[in-house]
Amino acid sequence: MTNALRFHWMLPKAFEVALDGRQTPGEAARYRIESTRPESRSPQPDADGWLHFATRAEEAGIESVLISFSRYEPEPFVVACALGRATTRLKYIVAYRSGLMSPTSFVQQINTLSALIDGRVAINIVAGSAAAENRGYGDFLAHDERYGRAEEFLAAANAFWRDGHDGVDFDGRYYKLEKGMIHTPFTSPDRGAPEIYVSGHSEQSMQLAASQGTCWLRAADAPEKIAPQVARMRAQGIGVCLRAAVCCRPTRDEAIRVVQSLLPPDKQESTIALKNDSRMYAESRSTDGWVTRSLWAGLVPHYGPVWTTLLGTPEELAGAFLAYKEIGVDQFILSGWPEVDEVGIFGAEVIPRVRDAERRQVA
Amino acid sequence: MALRFHWMFPKGGEVGMKTAQETSRVATTMRNSPAAIPDMAGWTRFARAAEESGIESVLLSFSRYEPDTILIACAMGRATSTLKYIVAYRSGLIQPAPFVQQINTLSGFIGGRVALNIVAGSSTAEQRGYGDYLEHDDRYARADEFLSICRSFWDGDDVDFDGQHYRIERGKLHTRFTAPDRRAPEVYVAGHSEQAVKLAVSKGDAWVRLIDTPEKLAPAVANARAQGIEVCLRCCVICRETRDEAIAAMQALKPAEEIERQERAILKASDSKTLHDALAAADDQGWMGRSLYAGLVPFYGSSCITLIGSPDELAGQFLEYKNIGVTQFIIAGWPKLDEMVRFGRDVLPLVRQKEVVSAQVLGVRKDLRLNT
Numbered sequence: 001m002t003n004a005l006r007f008h009w010m011l012p013k014a015f016e017v018a019l020d021g022r023q024t025p026g027e028a029a030r031y032r033i034e035s036t037r038p039e040s041r042s043p044q045p046d047a048d049g050w051l052h053f054a055t056r057a058e059e060a061g062i063e064s065v066l067i068s069f070s071r072y073e074p075e076p077f078v079v080a081c082a083l084g085r086a087t088t089r090l091k092y093i094v095a096y097r098s099g100l101m102s103p104t105s106f107v108q109q110i111n112t113l114s115a116l117i118d119g120r121v122a123i124n125i126v127a128g129s130a131a132a133e134n135r136g137y138g139d140f141l142a143h144d145e146r147y148g149r150a151e152e153f154l155a156a157a158n159a160f161w162r163d164g165h166d167g168v169d170f171d172g173r174y175y176k177l178e179k180g181m182i183h184t185p186f187t188s189p190d191r192g193a194p195e196i197y198v199s200g201h202s203e204q205s206m207q208l209a210a211s212q213g214t215c216w217l218r219a220a221d222a223p224e225k226i227a228p229q230v231a232r233m234r235a236q237g238i239g240v241c242l243r244a245a246v247c248c249r250p251t252r253d254e255a256i257r258v259v260q261s262l263l264p265p266d267k268q269e270s271t272i273a274l275k276n277d278s279r280m281y282a283e284s285r286s287t288d289g290w291v292t293r294s295l296w297a298g299l300v301p302h303y304g305p306v307w308t309t310l311l312g313t314p315e316e317l318a319g320a321f322l323a324y325k326e327i328g329v330d331q332f333i334l335s336g337w338p339e340v341d342e343v344g345i346f347g348a349e350v351i352p353r354v355r356d357a358e359r360r361q362v363a
Numbered sequence: 364m365a366l367r368f369h370w371m372f373p374k375g376g377e378v379g380m381k382t383a384q385e386t387s388r389v390a391t392t393m394r395n396s397p398a399a400i401p402d403m404a405g406w407t408r409f410a411r412a413a414e415e416s417g418i419e420s421v422l423l424s425f426s427r428y429e430p431d432t433i434l435i436a437c438a439m440g441r442a443t444s445t446l447k448y449i450v451a452y453r454s455g456l457i458q459p460a461p462f463v464q465q466i467n468t469l470s471g472f473i474g475g476r477v478a479l480n481i482v483a484g485s486s487t488a489e490q491r492g493y494g495d496y497l498e499h500d501d502r503y504a505r506a507d508e509f510l511s512i513c514r515s516f517w518d519g520d521d522v523d524f525d526g527q528h529y530r531i532e533r534g535k536l537h538t539r540f541t542a543p544d545r546r547a548p549e550v551y552v553a554g555h556s557e558q559a560v561k562l563a564v565s566k567g568d569a570w571v572r573l574i575d576t577p578e579k580l581a582p583a584v585a586n587a588r589a590q591g592i593e594v595c596l597r598c599c600v601i602c603r604e605t606r607d608e609a610i611a612a613m614q615a616l617k618p619a620e621e622i623e624r625q626e627r628a629i630l631k632a633s634d635s636k637t638l639h640d641a642l643a644a645a646d647d648q649g650w651m652g653r654s655l656y657a658g659l660v661p662f663y664g665s666s667c668i669t670l671i672g673s674p675d676e677l678a679g680q681f682l683e684y685k686n687i688g689v690t691q692f693i694i695a696g697w698p699k700l701d702e703m704v705r706f707g708r709d710v711l712p713l714v715r716q717k718e719v720v721s722a723q724v725l726g727v728r729k730d731l732r733l734n735t
Contacts (some may be wrong), residue, residue, distance in 0.1 A: 035538075043537035045471035072537045074468040075461065081437040082472045101457035104427075104493040112430035115401045116438045135532035136522070137460045165393065178491035183392075183399035183428045239607070 004358055005325050007351060008064040008093065008241075009343055010335035011083075014046035014074060016230065017053050017340055027246075028337035029262040031304065036072045044309075045074045047082060054087050056340050060347020064087040064091035066124060066333050069134055074344045077109055079285040084117030084281035091120040093197060093333070094333075095136035098149055099126055099139040103170075104180045110157075110194060110355050119188020122195040125150060125218065127205070147204035149174040154196065161186055161193030197241060206233065215239035215331065219305040222292050234328040240332035245299065247311040248336075248345050256296075262303050262337060294320040306335070318353035325358075366685050368711065369449060369595075370413055371666075371695035372421040374398035374429060378405030380527060383697035384618040385642050389625040392428045401430050403438060409700055410443045420447035422480060422693050427489055433465050435563035440473030447476040449551060449693075453484055454509035455495040455502065460534050462509075463516040466548060467538045475542020478549040479726055480571065480723025481506060484563070499634050503529070503558035510550065510566035517547035522649050551595060555637040566591045569691060572579050573641055574684075576652045581687040589690040595691035596684065599659070599669040602677050602705055604692050609671045616697055623661045630665065641665030654680050666695065672679075678713035682721060 013035045013129060035197035057065060058241025065083075067076035094113075096106070111119050127146040134140070141149060152172040159168045160182055168180035173309040186193055198209035198218035207227065209216035216233045218226070219243040230240045249255040291297050291308070294316055299307040310320055321332070376397025377386050384390075391398035413421060421439075425434040435627035436448035462573070469477050484490050497505060505528040512529055515522040522534035540547055552563035562585070563570035572585045574580075574596040584594045601616075603609040612648040630642045642665070644657040651657050651668070654676055659667040670680055681692070696702025 015683050040537075044539065044541065045468055045473060070465070071460075074471065074538045075464040077434060078437050078468040078472065079464055081434045082441055085438050085441055099458075100461040102455075102494045105431075105456040108427070109434060111433045112401065112434045115430065132533065136534035137529045138458045138529055140530065163487055175494050176496070179488065180492035180494075181396065181427050183396070183429045184401075185399070187400075251415075263713070280596070309695070337712060360433075 003330070004138065005321060005329075005354055006063050006241075006331040007346075008066060008091075008331065008333040009062045009339070010081070010333060011044040011050065011065040012053055012065045012335075012339040014044055015049055016338075017046070017049035018338065019049060019052055019181045023338045023341075024051065024261070025258050025337040026261045027340075028339070030264070030301075032337075033264055040072075042072065043072055045079060045082070045084075048078070050083055051086055053340055053343070054083055054090050055286040057343050057347075058087060058090050060344060062090070062282070062347065064076045064093050064120075064122060065331075066093040067095060067098060069095040069126065070129065070316075071136060073206070077113060080121060081113055081116055084113070084120055088264055089120075091122060092117070093122040093124050093195075095323065096138075096207075097124055097129065097134075097137070099134070099141065099151035100137055101145065103153050103175055104160070104168075104182060106153075107157050107160040107186075108182045108184060112187045114194065115184060115187040119186070119191060120123060120227060122197065124197040125154060125208075125213070126199055135358045143202075144204065147202075149206055150198075151208055151212060154198075154208070156180075158193065158212060159328050199243075212238045213238060215241050217241045217243060217333070218243035219309045220295060220332075222295060223323050223327050226329075230328040239331060240329045241333060242329055243306040243308075243333045244295075244345060245309040246317065246334045246336045246342060246350075247309055248314055248317050248342070248350055250313060252312045252316060255313070258308050259296060259299065259311055262299060276283060292320075310334075314349035314353055317350050318357060321350070321354050322357055325346040364690060366681060366689075366714060367419050367595075367691040368417070368706075369417045369420040369422055369691065370695040371693060371699075372423045372448075373402075373405070373409055374424075374467065375400045375402040376405065377699050378402065378409045381400070381614040381698060383663070384622070386697065386699070387622050387662060388629065389622050392426075396428065398429055399667055401435060401438070402683070403442070406435075406439055408444050409703075410439055410446050412700055412704055414443060414446050415565070416703055417711050418703065418707065420449050420476075420478060422449040423451060425451040425453060425482065425493060426459075426485065433469060436477055437469050438694060439471060440476055442467070443478075443491055447478060448473070449478040449480050449549075451480040453482050453490075453493070453495075454506040455484060455490065455497065456493050459509050459512035459529060460522075460531065460536060463513050463540075464536050464538060467536065467540045470531065470548070471538065471541045475545060478551060480551040480553060481510060481567070482553060486635075499556075500558060503556075503562055506552075507562055507566060510562070514547065514566065517697075519546075551598060553597070553637070554635070555640050556635075559637075563587065564592055566592040567592060568588045569593035569595045571595045571597060571693065573637060573665060574655065574670070575644070577687050580684075580689070584618075584688040592597075593690040595693060596689055597666045597693045598695075599663075599667050599697045600677065600694050600702060600706055600710070601669055602674055602702070602710055603670045604673060606672045606676060609673065610630065611667065613656065613659070613671055616662070618662050620670075626664060627661055630660075635665075638665045641668060644668065674709040674713055677710050678717055681710075681714050682717045685718070685721075 074096040127150040156170045170177040196213040197217045198213040432450040483506040524531040548569045552567035649658040689714040
């Protein structure tokens with residue numbers, strides 16, 4: 001099926017995966033909340049836990065994992081390299097912030113990575129994060145300027161991928177390259193350049209996705225609410241990928257019980273959600289409770305907008321995914337607690353139902 | 364302390380190459396050179412041979428003609444168990460915080476087997492392709508700031524820095540540098556210029572420079588050691604059973620005139636003092652000492668000043684450098700794999716023997732002094 005929905009998953013935090021499988025959803029959630037504390041193990045690479053998860057994700061029919069970028073976590077390119085060398089099918093979407101390195105070096109690293117892991121790499125460009133975190137990385141630009149720079153960054157990178165890595169000249173406000181050259185090509189069985197996901201909810205993020213990316217990535221919301229934006233992106237030839245958490249159980253009541261057990265005991269909003277100046281975070285905090293019958297935003301104030309949760313029975317969830325497909329969404333990046341269990345359930349129960357329905361539609 | 368021996372990591376495709384001519388810089392910087400493509404099969408063979416030969420680390424060079432060093436070190440480090448990786452990186456290409464984050468992540472994946480060779484920059488033309496327009500001296504000032512910031516991160520502090528080239532406000536990275544015995548990677552700084560030496564002393568653990576005769580090097584080596592850093596020499600090695608055979612092997616390495624013409628052009632165009640020194644040595648004399656030959660520089664570049672001789676002669680040479688205070692070597696040879704295996708088999712055991720004897724002699728002398 002050429003237009004089958006594409007399902008990706010979030011790479012769990014380091015040491016979030018319990019190798020013995022004995023972990024409740026609530027325990028996994030608590031680990032996530034505590035992952036930014038200094039005593040957490042999550043900043044150190046966790047090859048064993050990650051490979052355990054990666055193997056389960058491959059078996060479940062997951063196409064890629066997204067590796068997030070922050071000062072609390074190991075660096076995504078290096079993680080993708082280590083995991084990619086130890087897996088055969090799974091792809092890696094590496095998050096990166098555009099202000100941190102020269103586009104030439106960026107292309108050199110991505111191309112090297114592609115050659116080492118058979119092209120199984122895509123990019124998630126993030127214009128920046130909270131101002132405080134950006135400054136710790138030496139980046140003092142304001143939100144809108146960061147998008148201007150990200151536009152140049154990707155334009156320069158795309159020039160290498162498009163023009164054959166030789167003699168790239170670029171004269172912008174933030175970057176200036178003279179006869180840029182990288183001999184190591186992007187290597188993949190079917191592409192000359194990586195897929196580029198641009199994430200955000202702001203108008204700038206949509207424009208950036210359209211001008212320099214291959215896909216716009218945002219948090220899930222009600223289909224009727226995002227339909228106009230999705231249609232606009234698709235009309236420009238850009239894919240749309242939604243971030244969501246998922247909780248699939250034999251009954252809807254059971255799924256609701258599980259997600260409610262994920263609420264932190266003290267009901268405190270997490271520092272992650274509060275400290276961010278991005279529009280994605282601001283929007284998500286104004287919603288509360290049920291967005292649709294299958295979409296619950298109750299976790300968002302605690303874990304951030306990407307924990308907008310699709311929940312229900314396998315049939316209900318398959319239906320929900322197809323409703324998004326109907327309006328033009330073509331990809332999802334999912335997560336669930338515990339990640340290994342949820343990806344297994346998803347692969348066994350939801351994906352086959354989505355594929356059946358997709359086949360019926362084609363026939 | 365025993366001398367530490369590292370080896371140059373071959374470029375892509377070089378492990379399988381039979382002749383030195385194929386590995387010349389003129390060949391490896393061509394658009395279609397295999398040097399641009401990671402060679403995991405060849406490299407893994409080489410790395411395992413290095414581990415078996417008693418080589419401590421391999422140096423991965425950085426240029427626009429080759430794959431990225433940090434990611435290659437990750438892939439290779441996951442495929443080996445004892446070999447360390449000295450990754451070359453240029454300080455102007457990435458902010459220090461994400462650089463430290465990459466290095467720290469790498470250390471966690473490969474048991475801390477990573478060191479850094481920080482290079483202030485390369486030719487002006489190559490730098491501009493990376494978006495870097497600073498001149499030689501400014502590049503060193505920036506590299507100094509870069510390493511200052513890296514060191515603060517490794518010290519585990521919240522990093523505040525307000526410099527000419529970098530500004531950071533409450534920088535914090537949660538991923539630590541992980542190694543059995545260190546909290547930060549060893550930092551090698553290479554170069555012949557005064558700025559390079561200063562940078563090595565102020566921010567590095569070791570100063571790397573091209574080999575020269577022990578007499579010529581002695582004052583600079585003593586100076587660096589007195590300031591608390593190690594000294595590491597870059598050289599090539601040609602070892603055969605007899606000196607005559609080694610010289611014959613060296614003669615066979617010389618390539619066509621066209622290669623020489625192009626390599627000379629590269630050396631001359633650079634603003635690096637290291638490269639100019641090396642070319643001058645080659646043109647002035649060829650033989651810099653009985654075992655030290657600069658005649659290959661015009662063909663293979665500045666790092667090809669070569670120690671030539673029998674195993675015993677070479678082991679003796681290494682001890683002479685040790686006597687003036689040199690502690691480490693980064694070596695290359697042709698063919699890349701064969702020469703390293705020969706070194707591990709024929710030269711290294713003799714070096715270790717001589718080190719034991721020399722330590723005993725020193726001990727006896729010390730005893731004598733104490734007794735009189």
